[in-house]
Amino acid sequence: xxxxxxxxxxLWSRDELVLSxxxxxxxxxxxxxxxxxxxxxxxxxxGRTPSSVARKLGNFGAFDPLLAKQGISGLTHASKLxxxxxxEFYGRWESLIQESxxxxxKTKVYSAKVDDQYxxxxxxxxxxxxxxxxxxxxxxxxxxxxxxxxxxxxxxxCCICGNDLPQLLVASHIIPWASNEETRADPENGLCLCVLHxxxxxxxxxxxxxxYTIVLxxxxxxxxxxxxxxxxxxxxxxxxxxxxxxxxxxxxxxxxFENVFVR
Numbered sequence: 143x144x145x146x147x148x149x150x151x152x153l154w155s156r157d158e159l160v161l162s163x164x165x166x167x168x169x170x171x172x173x174x175x176x177x178x179x180x181x182x183x184x185x186x187x188x189g190r191t192p193s194s195v196a197r198k199l200g201n202f203g204a205f206d207p208l209l210a211k212q213g214i215s216g217l218t219h220a221s222k223l224x225x226x227x228x229x230e231f232y233g234r235w236e237s238l239i240q241e242s243x244x245x246x247x248k249t250k251v252y253s254a255k256v257d258d259q260y261x262x263x264x265x266x267x268x269x270x271x272x273x274x275x276x277x278x279x280x281x282x283x284x285x286x287x288x289x290x291x292x293x294x295x296x297x298x299x300c301c302i303c304g305n306d307l308p309q310l311l312v313a314s315h316i317i318p319w320a321s322n323e324e325t326r327a328d329p330e331n332g333l334c335l336c337v338l339h340x341x342x343x344x345x346x347x348x349x350x351x352x353x354y355t356i357v358l359x360x361x362x363x364x365x366x367x368x369x370x371x372x373x374x375x376x377x378x379x380x381x382x383x384x385x386x387x388x389x390x391x392x393x394x395x396x397x398x399f400e401n402v403f404v405r
Contacts, residue, residue: 154198157245158188159227162195164242166202167235167329168290170297171209171386174199187249202228208387235327239287240280284327289313295385296334302348302356302382303373305336312340316394318402329388338373348374349403350395356380359404 154162165184166174175181176192185195201220203209205228231238292313299306314335317325325331335343342348347359356377362370 154221154223156223156227158190159198159223160231160238160241161188161245162198163202163227163231164238164287166199167238168287168294170294171203171206173294174203198224205232206387208385208389212386233328235287235329236284239283239327243280243283288315288327288329288332291329291388292332292334292385295329295387296383297386299334299383300336300339301334301385302339302377302380303336304383307336310336312337314340314343316390316398318344321401325394328391330391331394332388333382333390334385342374343398344402346402346404348377349399350382350390351399352392352395354382354384354390354395356382357399357403361404 161184165180169178169180174196176196178192178196181195181199182192185192188195197219201224204220205225231241293308293311298308298311300311305311312335314333315326316331316333319326333343339348347362349357349359351357356379358375358378362374
């Protein structure tokens with residue numbers, strides 16, 4: 143990676159910043175610390191110290207609009223190039239994934255064992271056979287990025303019921319994957335839901351209004367089950383727990399209400 147020099151040391155290159163933003167989007171802001179193994183791995187890849195990478199992640203936090211609304215300012219020494227990279231890729235998530243994978247493909251310093259241990263900044267595997275097309279590989283990377291971004295934003299808890307068992311959590315698309323290619327990797331098109339509420343949302347039994355309040359389908363009225371009462375009907379007019387980053391976009395919620403929700 144090409145780096146420019148200054149009297150203050152080695153400046154950050156565009157490539158380094160792209161990979162740093164890629165990692166930033168996939169871990170909770172509170173975990174952008176030098177002792178985070180994924181920060182340490184990126185630091186080794188870039189030939190920098192974990193502390194310097196953690197500071198750079200903090201710089202990106204200074205541009206994050208939802209962090210600002212929560213009174214979290216990030217670090218204050220962001221550079222002009224930091225801002226340019228943020229503006230270039232924020233909201234263009236597939237481009238960020240593709241560019242990051244292009245850069246990672248140029249590196250040859252990590253074994254498969256290390257890649258498996260810390261998969262966030264791993265290179266995409268080569269297609270294994272005729273059925274493993276490059277488009278399939280990229281689809282898996284989009285899904286992985288989306289899941290990591292959603293779970294980290296919602297602090298690995300269902301935004302409806304608070305379930306925090308990782309095995310029961312789903313990064314749920316508001317506009318389904320197959321319905322719009324442009325939103326499939328967008329974290330603002332996602333909710334962290336437990337398997338039950340994910341299925342109910344997917345089948346249109348629940349939706350959200352523009353105030354992030356749960357709306358229930360009349361289809362639930364046919365059930366006399368106490369389980370349905372406790373797990374679904376009791377959440378009528380309940381506001382979801384908001385994410386630390388990437389809040390669900392109003393236009394996506396409106397689409398779900400108009401196209402999926404069963405009135």
